[in-house]
Amino acid sequence: MAATRDIVATYRGPGRVVRRLLGDGLREDRALIYLMIGCLMVFVAQTPRLARQAWQTGEDLGMLMGATLLAWLFIAPLVFYILAGVSQLVLRIFGVKTSAYATRMALFWALLASSPVILLWGLTAGFIGDGLEMTAVGILWVAIFAWFWIGGLTGALRATS
Structure with a gap:
């Protein structure tokens, strides 16, 4: 199934989609591309906010975008791999048996599948700015x-048991 269809299906049942993705076998390349596209979507979501910030403060938009690009496409993937490893350790401590790949895939897919809401957050931050609306969309994204x-x-x- 196409990734866009999987994203829509995730809003109906995230467990089923991840189970199906894991049924395709160990595909570390696919997990990495989900992570990188998810991070790219977060970077794209930041651009309206950065444009607003540059316009309001007079800062250089190129510098703001360059720093954000570095953060989201080079540093954030490493942080997500560390977060997946820590969550795998926590699951093991509580006696939950799952593979490290399955833990990574669940985290990386959650980032990619929730990207439409983070894009909405970016538009809200760019066009409306700080306020209740931006906070509400941010809380909605975190919850999703x-x-x-x-x-x-x-x-x-369920896939591993």
Whole structure:
């Protein structure tokens, strides 16, 4: 199934989608591309906010975008790999048996699948600015990301048991 269809299907059942993705076998290349596209989507979501910031403060937009690009396409993937490793250790401490690949896939897929909401956050930040609307969309994104991640981990557990 296409990734866009999988993203839509994730909003109906994140566990089923992750279980199906894990059924394709160990595909570390696919997990990495999901992570990189998810980070790219977060970077794209930042651009309206950065343009607004540059316009309001007079800062150089190129410098702001360059720093954000560095952060989201080079540093954030490393942070997500570390977060996946830590979550794998926490699951092991609590006696949950799942593979490290399944844990990574659940996290990386949650980032990519929640990207439409983070893009909405970026538009809200760029066009409306700081305020209740931006905070509400940010909270919505965090809730959806957590739901997809936990649902994906649950699906991964069912796939491995």
